[in-house]
Amino acid sequence: MPTKSFHRTDRVSAQVRRDLGTIVHAAVRDHGLPSVSVSDVEISRDLAHAKVFVTALQQERSAEAVKGLKEIAGQLRTQLARAMKLRHVPELHFHYDDSVDRGERIDNLLRDLDDVGPEATSSDEDAEQR
Structure with a gap:
């Protein structure tokens, strides 16, 4: 049974995400910034750069x-x-990190499809067959 190997960058990335989440939370309060949370961190192989992805509670800000x-x-x-x-x-x-926004948009589209109902889709299919 093969096990997934964890690279050092994966471990460092997880640790940075945890520690930076706490640090950013305090910094947001101290600097009067809009509230954000750290959603993901990608670290380069040489550990020199970290892409920190954040999501904002208020998307417009x-x-x-x-x-x-x-x-x-x-x-x-x-x-x-x-x-x-x-x-x-x-x-x-x-x-x-706009993945949350994209997921919400997809969720809304799926809900709109549910609101349309199967009657509308079957009548559309009947019209296409004619």
């Missing part, structure tokens, strides 16, 4: 939140270095 996080990325990296026991902490690059 997501650009403001990402801009604010980019401005304080150096401070966040310093706090992350204190929290983690790494020789080199990756440079943080913040990105908005």
